[in-house]
Amino acid sequence: MDHLAHVSNQPNSQPQSQISHLALDIGGSLIKLVYFCRYDDSCRDDDELRSQNESLGSKSDNSRPVLGGKLHFAKFETSKINDCLEFIHSMKLHLGGFHDCTAPSSDKIFIKATGGGAYKFADLFKEKLSVSLDKEDEMECLVTGANFLLKAVHQEAFTYLDGQKEFAQIDPNDLYPYLLVNIGSGVSMIKVDGDGKFERVSGTSLGGGTFWGLGRLLTKCKNFDELLELSHQGNNRVIDMLVGDIYGGTDYAKIGLSATTIASSFGKAISDNKELVDYKPEDISRSLLRMISNNIGQISYLNALRFGLKRIFFAGFFIRGHAYTMDTISVAVNFWSKGEAEAMFLRHEGFLGALGAFMSYEKQCLDGLTVNKIPQRFPISVSSAGNKIYCSMNGKSNGNESIECTVYGT
Numbered sequence: 001m002d003h004l005a006h007v008s009n010q011p012n013s014q015p016q017s018q019i020s021h022l023a024l025d026i027g028g029s030l031i032k033l034v035y036f037c038r039y040d041d042s043c044r045d046d047d048e049l050r051s052q053n054e055s056l057g058s059k060s061d062n063s064r065p066v067l068g069g070k071l072h073f074a075k076f077e078t079s080k081i082n083d084c085l086e087f088i089h090s091m092k093l094h095l096g097g098f099h100d101c102t103a104p105s106s107d108k109i110f111i112k113a114t115g116g117g118a119y120k121f122a123d124l125f126k127e128k129l130s131v132s133l134d135k136e137d138e139m140e141c142l143v144t145g146a147n148f149l150l151k152a153v154h155q156e157a158f159t160y161l162d163g164q165k166e167f168a169q170i171d172p173n174d175l176y177p178y179l180l181v182n183i184g185s186g187v188s189m190i191k192v193d194g195d196g197k198f199e200r201v202s203g204t205s206l207g208g209g210t211f212w213g214l215g216r217l218l219t220k221c222k223n224f225d226e227l228l229e230l231s232h233q234g235n236n237r238v239i240d241m242l243v244g245d246i247y248g249g250t251d252y253a254k255i256g257l258s259a260t261t262i263a264s265s266f267g268k269a270i271s272d273n274k275e276l277v278d279y280k281p282e283d284i285s286r287s288l289l290r291m292i293s294n295n296i297g298q299i300s301y302l303n304a305l306r307f308g309l310k311r312i313f314f315a316g317f318f319i320r321g322h323a324y325t326m327d328t329i330s331v332a333v334n335f336w337s338k339g340e341a342e343a344m345f346l347r348h349e350g351f352l353g354a355l356g357a358f359m360s361y362e363k364q365c366l367d368g369l370t371v372n373k374i375p376q377r378f379p380i381s382v383s384s385a386g387n388k389i390y391c392s393m394n395g396k397s398n399g400n401e402s403i404e405c406t407v408y409g410t
């Protein structure tokens, strides 16, 4: 099956009954899936976890067993939605939804879904999997997902500058306000003031879709990662017009521009008397990546300035944990803010919306599990309602690792 699924355990080795709670984020470019997978022996009355939970001040519910397990992540290209449907079907993930408890006799299964595709593909899901998509607001899900990751998951946020990655210590009591910049096909900029307290303050259509779309046309690359890989070997100065190109090799020091600053992205192409074939795809990819990343970094900084925000978290699958992308964004934020603002990145960069949709199961009356999170590893409060979650990361830092967690069962 030609898909982009990244699941930490061999999914097919999991007994079907252990998988539950599928949530989807169906975007313009990619479909993201999050689902909970129980450990074999997890359905138990776990006194240790319960007492940990209580010692942290959260109310335990003695009537319900504690279920230990992992959140799993997978993604597919939206254009290959049939592969995604096939994956869900083969794993029986679609059974991990909920029944409408207001209509007890109803056998309709609802799956939590967010993103534009929750509207666009609702009929397809009904036709192929006989499930209804219970739509959750995209911005709300992004914020819920970001707050969850930042408060509950150890070593989730990091800075990246000059090739140096440093994990940030996030104090959950001193998280707000911050700017969340989600770079998907397009870009959303959201000022976050608390759990469920946010405002989408800006956006730009020059995003990941622009990089991949233009890159595909200009380089003939067949997939996104190939285009990203090409940028490693490229030199943007071949195509970008630098201040030095205009100023005869010197800086324009009076206004603070060095000779190596890009004066005009792709600007050299107007004077080189060259055709597209005369440029190396590597150089095109590098210029394009720099142009998009710089622009997003600059607009983000301006919005952070607008609201006096010091921390900017960048997410979305455009980033892909790619060094040059993160470096460019960090340099742009650092340059424009004169070191006042800081760019940070998230390990689960592309799964914020899907995680937010997953968390929204909490609102439902489920006949399987409810998603009250309790401590297992790191004692961090994740919700103002007093619920706690302990999470731990496993695997390498590729952003697709599963997250260990526990939920209450019914």
Ligand SMILES: Nc1ncnc2c1ncn2[C@@H]1O[C@H](COP(=O)(O)OP(=O)(O)OP(=O)(O)O)[C@@H](O)[C@H]1O
Binding pocket: 004, 026, 027, 028, 029, 030, 031, 077, 115, 116, 183, 184, 185, 186, 187, 207, 208, 209, 210, 211, 212, 224, 225, 315, 316, 317, 318, 319, 320, 350
């Ligand atoms: N394998 C891939 N195929 C296509 N795009 C990819 C891939 N990996 C990373 N990307 C990048 O990630 C972007 C999509 O990111 P993401 O999944 O966060 O957004 P989306 O939800 O699809 O978009 P939107 O929120 O705007 O609807 C693409 O536009 C592209 O730049």
Ligand SMILES: CC(C)(CO)[C@@H](O)C(=O)NCCC(=O)O
Binding pocket: 027, 028, 116, 138, 184, 185, 186, 187, 188, 202, 203, 204, 205
């Ligand atoms: C339309 C959405 C929200 C869909 O995810 C996203 O692609 C986006 O934020 N685009 C940028 C639109 C704009 O603000 O110009």
